[in-house]
Amino acid sequence: MSFTSESVASKPFASADGRYHRQTSTFRDVIAPGTKFEPEVGRYKLIVSLACPWASRVLIVRALKKMDQVENLLPVTVVDTFLGEKGWCLGEVDTDRPHNPAYGPKIPGHENARYVRDLYLAADPDYELRATVPLLWDTKHNTIVNNESSELIRFLDTAFDQFLPKEVQGITYYPKELRKEIDAINEWVYPTINNGVYKSGFATTMDAYLENVKPLFESLDSLEKHLQGKKYMVGDQLTEADIRLFTTIIRFDPVYVGHFKCNLHTIRGGRFPNVHRWLRELYWNDEAFKSTTDFDSIKKHYYASHVKINPTGIVPLGPEPHIEPLDQ
Numbered sequence: 569m570s571f572t573s574e575s576v577a578s579k580p581f582a583s584a585d586g587r588y589h590r591q592t593s594t595f596r597d598v599i600a601p602g603t604k605f606e607p608e609v610g611r612y613k614l615i616v617s618l619a620c621p622w623a624s625r626v627l628i629v630r631a632l633k634k635m636d637q638v639e640n641l642l643p644v645t646v647v648d649t650f651l652g653e654k655g656w657c658l659g660e661v662d663t664d665r666p667h668n669p670a671y672g673p674k675i676p677g678h679e680n681a682r683y684v685r686d687l688y689l690a691a692d693p694d695y696e697l698r699a700t701v702p703l704l705w706d707t708k709h710n711t712i713v714n715n716e717s718s719e720l721i722r723f724l725d726t727a728f729d730q731f732l733p734k735e736v737q738g739i740t741y742y743p744k745e746l747r748k749e750i751d752a753i754n755e756w757v758y759p760t761i762n763n764g765v766y767k768s769g770f771a772t773t774m775d776a777y778l779e780n781v782k783p784l785f786e787s788l789d790s791l792e793k794h795l796q797g798k799k800y801m802v803g804d805q806l807t808e809a810d811i812r813l814f815t816t817i818i819r820f821d822p823v824y825v826g827h828f829k830c831n832l833h834t835i836r837g838g839r840f841p842n843v844h845r846w847l848r849e850l851y852w853n854d855e856a857f858k859s860t861t862d863f864d865s866i867k868k869h870y871y872a873s874h875v876k877i878n879p880t881g882i883v884p885l886g887p888e889p890h891i892e893p894l895d896q
């Protein structure tokens with residue numbers, strides 16, 4: 569098999585100085601009563617990539633809050649795992665690299681849209697940034713409500729409460745009494761870990777790589793101390809601090825260690841026993857985490873899409889297993 573297709577990754581993700589800078593999301597509305605975006609069943613659509621750690625945060629909240637049990641509340645459209653030069657694809661991709669096809673409902677009024685970019689352009693004809701997922705689409709105003717995962721998980725955890733099963737109504741992952749502590753955790757986990765793996769992996773100079781891979785592992789050491797004797801990141805309950813961290817740590821051994829050169833240590837290797845236990849407990853004990861993690865899609869996306877980082881497009885077989893059992 570030969571891998572000849574062009575990819576968005578054949579253009580550098582890093583800027584001229586070798587450093588990767590994540591763009592700022594531009595659609596920042598919320599679903600709330602009395603606003604342009606009223607909570608309603610049958611109105612909103614979620615577009616995700618199963619590979620994407622940011623999109624997976626939203627999938628986890630959707631599953632935790634049992635939104636998947638209310639018909640047509642927030643249907644999910646999944647893009648093809650291959651990120652090509654035209655961006656995420658909602659239909660047939662033009663590649664001979666390994667990939668898993670798109671599936672899920674078409675977006676009403678945009679049934680022929682082939683790329684996620686087409687939806688961005690429908691929402692804003694002047695849109696020139698990368699067309700990222702996750703994406704919350706409003707079929708009433710034919711636009712994007714929000715494309716920033718940290719905000720999506722904040723408002724989606726309560727926005728649809730009136731339509732949800734009683735047992736999840738009122739449950740929030742950003743409770744008032746823990747907000748200060750959650751904010752303080754996000755403050756270092758986002759730049760050094762969530763985004764730190766990308767800044768290490770997309771660096772195109774040795775300096776830029778070292779500048780990011782070192783703080784990444786310092787933060788993992790801090791995390792290890794932080795999780796000593798603790799089941800959750802903040803307080804005694806599941807919060808967005810766990811959700812935001814999980815989607816990065818679950819990808820660490822299968823992808824970031826090799827593909828993004830974050831290989832000072834693995835999560836499972838013995839240096840981070842508390843992080844490893846925390847990860848496995850969330851994955852094996854809570855279906856919302858396990859059911860939204862698709863290792864095959866995750867690996868195919870990263871290894872096949874980033875042509876510059878992995879020119880052969882070969883998707884490694886390991887690690888075996890992708891996640892170790894709970895009693896390891």
Ligand SMILES: N[C@@H](CCC(=O)N[C@@H](CS)C(=O)NCC(=O)O)C(=O)O
Pocket residue numbers: 576593617619620621622623651655656698699700701702715716717718
């Ligand atoms: N700040 C955004 C970041 C989303 C993001 O960067 N998503 C990546 C996938 S992991 C994407 O869609 N990239 C498309 C591209 O770069 O063309 C969020 O957290 O929602």
